[in-house]
Amino acid sequence: MLDVLIVDDSAAIRKILQRVLRQAAVPVGTVYEASDGVEALEILKAQTVGLVLSDINMPNMDGLEFLSRVKAQEVWKKLPVVMVSTEGGQAKVLEAVELGAAGYVRKPFTAEQIKSKLAGFF
Amino acid sequence: MTESRGSDERQTETQELTRAELIAAVKGATHDVFSTMLGLEIEAGESSLKKPATAEASAVVSLVGLAGTWAGAGSMSCSASLACMLSSRLLTTECISVTEDVLDSVAELINMIVGNVKNAVEERIGPMWLSTPTVIFGRNLQTRSAGNQDWTVVPFRIGEETMHVQICLSRSRETPFREGRPGFLIPHMMNL
Numbered sequence: 001m002l003d004v005l006i007v008d009d010s011a012a013i014r015k016i017l018q019r020v021l022r023q024a025a026v027p028v029g030t031v032y033e034a035s036d037g038v039e040a041l042e043i044l045k046a047q048t049v050g051l052v053l054s055d056i057n058m059p060n061m062d063g064l065e066f067l068s069r070v071k072a073q074e075v076w077k078k079l080p081v082v083m084v085s086t087e088g089g090q091a092k093v094l095e096a097v098e099l100g101a102a103g104y105v106r107k108p109f110t111a112e113q114i115k116s117k118l119a120g121f122f
Numbered sequence: 123m124t125e126s127r128g129s130d131e132r133q134t135e136t137q138e139l140t141r142a143e144l145i146a147a148v149k150g151a152t153h154d155v156f157s158t159m160l161g162l163e164i165e166a167g168e169s170s171l172k173k174p175a176t177a178e179a180s181a182v183v184s185l186v187g188l189a190g191t192w193a194g195a196g197s198m199s200c201s202a203s204l205a206c207m208l209s210s211r212l213l214t215t216e217c218i219s220v221t222e223d224v225l226d227s228v229a230e231l232i233n234m235i236v237g238n239v240k241n242a243v244e245e246r247i248g249p250m251w252l253s254t255p256t257v258i259f260g261r262n263l264q265t266r267s268a269g270n271q272d273w274t275v276v277p278f279r280i281g282e283e284t285m286h287v288q289i290c291l292s293r294s295r296e297t298p299f300r301e302g303r304p305g306f307l308i309p310h311m312m313n314l
Contacts, residue, residue: 009254010229012227013230016159086234086252089245108155108238
């Protein structure tokens with residue numbers, strides 16, 4: 001079972017991703033939720049998570065800052081972080097990949113796109 | 123959308139954006155968001171250019187700001203009953219009154235629509251950043267722009283109801299470049 005952290009300032013998107021994960025034929029354990037990068041880092045310090053899905057545009061700490069802080073810590077270097085964002089510009093995607101993102105899903109997304117992107121992590 | 127260019131070097135690198143291109147981007151983004159996230163095929167009506175002045179018996183309005191070399195805002199307005207229907211489809215949970223879930227859903231819909239409009243036009247006009255969405259629910263509310271800009275309004279028919287997606291975008295007088303999500307004021311005033 002893999003515990004997952006969903007980071008998005010939209011409660012609606014967190015619910016949708018949670019539902020998609022539960023419906024996917026993958027062994028999901030606990031799903032934690034954070035509404036920004038600051039909250040997400042606190043959860044990572046307290047819990048062992050195997051996969052993170054993160055938005056980019058969020059208040060307090062955005063997804064790219066969160067990603068760079070995760071990848072700067074030795075203990076989280078191999079933790080896969082998949083970005084799920086409306087930001088679809090090539091520059092933003094490249095920036096995320098350079099920072100160490102394990103994948104990128106553009107909003108709007110279908111359940112199938114999320115499932116297919118995440119299948120390799122389980 | 124033909125304001126004169128300033129002397130800022132960054133501004134001279136960007137191009138103009140025609141109203142037709144903006145309308146096409148709004149229609150494309152809204153269609154994409156509704157078909158992908160809600161499973162709804164919606165049809166756009168005839169767009170218009172006007173100062174926004176919406177009055178609904180009971181309406182939900184969501185707004186998101188854009189900042190960059192070009193700046194402005196996007197909004198979506200619909201009746202409370204339509205907002206509940208859209209939220210029910212998005213969350214696959216029945217929503218019969220305007221709750222936190224409905225407001226969150228409508229906020230996310232305008233965030234995705236304007237985010238995708240931004241993706242479609244920023245190669246032409248330069249990078250922009252989105253603000254956090256704001257949602258307002260009230261009765262007999264009116265919206266008014268604080269500036270003189272006209273808004274491009276695109277109506278979408280959904281069943282028996284109409285939703286309006288509005289966008290206002292013009293070249294910035296200053297170039298407020300700052301990485302991250304902007305916390306600027308949306309050029310919009312609400313009277314509830």
